[in-house]
Amino acid sequence: MYRVVEIEKIIKETPTIKTFFFRDESQPSPGQFYMIWLPGVDEFPMSISYIGERKAFSVKLVGEGTRKMHSLSEGDRLWIRGPYGRGFVEKNKKALFVGGGSGMATLAPLIERMRGDVIIAARTKEELLFKRRFKNRRVYIATDDGSEGFRVFAHELVERLLEENEYEIIYTCGPELMMRKLIDIAIERGLDIQASLERLMKCGIGICDSCSINGYRVCVDGPVFEKDILIEMSDLGRYTRDRAGRRVPL
Amino acid sequence: MLSVAINGLRFRNPLLLASGILDESGESMLQVIKHGAGGVVTKSIGMEPREGYENPVIYELSYGLLNAIGLANPGIENYGEEIKIAKRGGVPVIGSVFGKDAEEFAYLARKMEEYGVDAVELNLSCPHARGYGMEIGVDAALVEEIVKEVKRKVNIPVWTKLTPNIHNIVEIAKAASNADALVLINTVRAMAIDIEAKLPVLSNIFGGLSGPCIKPIGIRAVYEVYREVEKPIVGVGGIIDARDAIEYIMAGASAVEIGTAIYLRGIHVFSEIASEMEDWIKKHGYEKIEELVGIAQVR
Numbered sequence: 001m002y003r004v005v006e007i008e009k010i011i012k013e014t015p016t017i018k019t020f021f022f023r024d025e026s027q028p029s030p031g032q033f034y035m036i037w038l039p040g041v042d043e044f045p046m047s048i049s050y051i052g053e054r055k056a057f058s059v060k061l062v063g064e065g066t067r068k069m070h071s072l073s074e075g076d077r078l079w080i081r082g083p084y085g086r087g088f089v090e091k092n093k094k095a096l097f098v099g100g101g102s103g104m105a106t107l108a109p110l111i112e113r114m115r116g117d118v119i120i121a122a123r124t125k126e127e128l129l130f131k132r133r134f135k136n137r138r139v140y141i142a143t144d145d146g147s148e149g150f151r152v153f154a155h156e157l158v159e160r161l162l163e164e165n166e167y168e169i170i171y172t173c174g175p176e177l178m179m180r181k182l183i184d185i186a187i188e189r190g191l192d193i194q195a196s197l198e199r200l201m202k203c204g205i206g207i208c209d210s211c212s213i214n215g216y217r218v219c220v221d222g223p224v225f226e227k228d229i230l231i232e233m234s235d236l237g238r239y240t241r242d243r244a245g246r247r248v249p250l
Numbered sequence: 251m252l253s254v255a256i257n258g259l260r261f262r263n264p265l266l267l268a269s270g271i272l273d274e275s276g277e278s279m280l281q282v283i284k285h286g287a288g289g290v291v292t293k294s295i296g297m298e299p300r301e302g303y304e305n306p307v308i309y310e311l312s313y314g315l316l317n318a319i320g321l322a323n324p325g326i327e328n329y330g331e332e333i334k335i336a337k338r339g340g341v342p343v344i345g346s347v348f349g350k351d352a353e354e355f356a357y358l359a360r361k362m363e364e365y366g367v368d369a370v371e372l373n374l375s376c377p378h379a380r381g382y383g384m385e386i387g388v389d390a391a392l393v394e395e396i397v398k399e400v401k402r403k404v405n406i407p408v409w410t411k412l413t414p415n416i417h418n419i420v421e422i423a424k425a426a427s428n429a430d431a432l433v434l435i436n437t438v439r440a441m442a443i444d445i446e447a448k449l450p451v452l453s454n455i456f457g458g459l460s461g462p463c464i465k466p467i468g469i470r471a472v473y474e475v476y477r478e479v480e481k482p483i484v485g486v487g488g489i490i491d492a493r494d495a496i497e498y499i500m501a502g503a504s505a506v507e508i509g510t511a512i513y514l515r516g517i518h519v520f521s522e523i524a525s526e527m528e529d530w531i532k533k534h535g536y537e538k539i540e541e542l543v544g545i546a547q548v549r
Contacts (some may be wrong), residue, residue, distance in 0.1 A: 001310065004446045035306075039447035043305035079447060081310065203308040207271045207513050208319055209293070215277030244299035245274040246324040247331075 002079040004035055010074055014127050017102055018070055019049060019058040022078065028055070030110035030223040031173075031196050035204045037079035037091050041068045045201045047173075047223070048083065048104040058105035058129065082140070084204050088194055088224050090114055093168035096161065098182060100174020101153050106196045106223075117165070121154035121174065127209030142240040155181035168192060176250065180237025183230050196224045197236070202244060210245065251528055254290075256482045256504050257407035257430045259342045259368055263524045264290035264539060267494065268486050268509035269346040269411070270294065270377035272321065272517070275337025277306055282512075283339030290336060291344040294330075294373040295362070296382075304453040309442050314461020314488070315510050316442055317380040317394050318454035321348060326361045333365040338453030340441060344409065348382050352392075352399035359400045359408065369406050372396065374426070375413035375436030377458045384413040384439070390425035397428045407431065409484065414467050415439045419526060419527040423475040431482040433507065434471040438464050461510040462488045469501050475545055478504025490514055492526030499539065500546035 005022040012018050028048045029036075036057065037043040042065030050056035059069050070237060072078075088110045098116030099107040104120055108130050111118055117138040122128045127149035141149025142157045150157050153176060158170070162185075172182050173196035186193035199211040199218045206220030214233045216222065221229070230236065240250050252263035267290040272278045274293040282290055302322025309316040324332075326347070336343045345362030351354040359370040359377050374393055375381025385393055393410070400408050410426040411433035412419060423432055437458025442451045461462060468487025476483055485503030490511045498506050513518045531539060 001312075002444060002446075002451075031326070037306055037447075037451075039444065039449050079444065105523060106531075182277045182379075187455055197479075202302070202319065202322075203317070205308065205310065205513055206517075207305070207317075207509070209272050209274040209278050210322070212272075212275055215281040217278075218270075241275070242299075243301035244322055244324050245293070246328050247275075 002081055004077050004079055006076060007072060007074055007076050010072070011057060011211065013129055016061045016127065017058055017105070017129055019056050020069070020072070020078070021050070021054055021056045023053060024055055024080070026083055027048065028083035029087035030113065032083040032085050032108060033223060034080045034082030034084065037081075037230070038065060038068050039079060041065055045219070047106040047196070049108050051109040054175065058222040060102035067071065076201055082204070085089040085219055085223050086194070088171060091169055093192060094166060095169050095171060096158065096165070098154050098158060098170055098239070099129070100175065100178045101127060101173070102129060103174030103196070107171060108133060110171060116166075119154055119157055119161075121157070121178070154178050155185060158182060158185060162189065169194070172196070177237050183236070184229065187231060193227050193230065194224055195230055196221050200241065210241065212241075251531055251537065252524055253538055254505050256484070257369065259407065261288040261342060263503060263527075264499065264505035265520050266344070266484065266505055266507045267291055267330055267525055268378050268507035269351065269373065270319065271509040271512055274332070276332035279336040279343070280339050281517060282520065283341050285518045286524050287341065288505070288520075289342040289344060290339070291371050292333070292336070292367075293323050294321055294346040294348045294376065295323045295325045295326050295329050295358065296321060296348050297326060299323070299328065300345060306451055306453055309451045309457070311442070311461070313463040314459055315438055315513060316452065316457045316459050318368070318457035320454060321379045321382060326358050330365045333362070333367055338367055341436060344369045344371050346371040346373055346411070348373040348376065348379075350381050350386070350398045355396045355398045355502065356403040363404045363406050369409055369430070370400070370404065371409040371411050371433055372429070372463045373411055373436075375411050375416055377413065377437055377439035378454055379455050384415055384436070387422065388416050389415045390421055393422055394425040394428070397426050401428055409433050411436055411486075414471055419471050420474050420478045422480045427479050427481055429481065430473060431484055432479065433484040433486060434475060435464070435468045435487045438467060444460050460487065461514070464488045465494060467496075469497060472498055472503050473501040473547070474548060483497040492530055495523055495527060496530060496542065499542045500544070502547065504540075504543055
């Protein structure tokens with residue numbers, strides 16, 4: 001069964017990301033996701049970017065469904081089910097949050113609940129998400145093209161920061177190759193890590209096997225995985241599965 | 251106590267993973283085996299890679315699930331590695347296949363045999379794919395021809411999974427009786443409309459209903475067919491706990507397949523039901539689950 005919610009407010013965050021605010025009584029934890037159905041168009045998974053009574057999805061334009069979503073106006077309706085999956089586990093460790101591109105949408109509600117430094121990474125300065133959202137903490141910016149902040153990839157900035165800071169855990173969400181590199185860094189240096197993964201998802205409730213990585217379902221066992229499972233995921237950053245379930249190089 | 255044999259295949263318990271759930275990749279099947287399944291049936295595999303339907307492909311109901319995944323599968327030529335991985339689990343792996351005619355079914359079954367499966371299950375019952383599954387499975391003559399052709403081409407046991415979406419399942423079961431075992435039932439053809447959207451929910455409009463609400467239909471099918479066809483039966487449809495599984499076995503099933511319960515109870519449902527069944531058997535003074543097969547039949 002879907003719940004129908006009304007879009008109260010829309011904010012254009014970047015050229016490709018819009019935030020849609022709505023009210024809903026569900027109580028998600030950071031890292032969980034919903035399925036959004038736009039009747040007659042598509043249904044797709046979306047992580048929650050604000051988790052209070054006033055909630056929001058921050059949606060990047062990637063395909064037909066999200067294109068339709070971007071064309072909606074305040075007052076339009078969304079059909080949603082969820083929240084689903086396992087979110088982040090808040091640990092009492094010195095934290096570094098690393099968000100790449102729209103991955104910041106997933107990390108943001110966690111960052112607001114915890115202490116720790118933040119890396120916001122994107123291809124260009126226009127695509128940096130939520131760079132003014134977090135108060136009273138260190139926020140480092142990295143862009144691929146150097147248009148703002150450090151001109152390095154996120155994992156390179158992490159290595160640089162690790163030279164001067166004793167972080168104990170990395171919380172991350174972003175492009176899979178970025179997260180693969182961060183996991184490798186965490187393994188190498190003995191840091192803890194949690195990563196929110198994204199795969200082609202169909203049912204969202206753990207039965208269709210579309211989003212599985214090495215036998216772990218992103219929709220039910222994840223989308224946030226802890227280090228012990230991430231270590232087992234040999235396909236992560238290397239192979240994915242297409243809509244037919246074929247294992248193909250990433 | 252729970253061990254059963256079907257067509258000479260030994261299962262550590264009668265609780266098999268049903269086709270279509272968590273069984274596209276070999277590693278997912280390994281997880282299901284790790285959580286106690288006595289055997290696994292693969293996702294239905296066809297001649298070519300198939301993407302399935304657009305979302306929504308699933309609809310959650312308070313009494314079950316409605317799905318129209320659309321026979322998404324990697325295609326038979328890409329499936330050998332998944333079987334190889336699933337076989338590491340040490341329990342029988344049954345390869346499910348779907349084709350449009352006897353020739354395709356025979357080819358697919360032969361490939362599955364080459365890949366090392368312990369038996370094949372012919373999907374003659376998917377209720378939501380044009381030209382496949384149920385559309386073939388309601389035609390008794392075609393069912394008979396497909397089963398005969400597959401039996402001629404492979405040496406491993408051949409199971410046929412039949413549809414409840416027919417007025418007389420005994421007639422189809424008889425047509426399929428050259429098979430080594432009958433699997434009853436697949437999902438019930440159904441649909442749902444969202445009244446706010448004023449539209450069908452599933453992108454395919456029609457889908458298959460599974461879960462607790464269809465159990466009485468499955469029980470009836472097993473009960474009816476057991477009386478008329480002397481072949482082992484594998485019961486499927488709405489098995490959520492040990493009582494459901496035992497009910498199917500008493501109706502005449504030698505084993506059961508479980509799918510929707512993974513959604514309702516989690517992947518550990520297999521080992522949980524197995525231990526619930528052992529408790530029941532001990533409490534009621536039996537020694538083996540096999541003693542219960544068909545005992546509720548009224549002659």
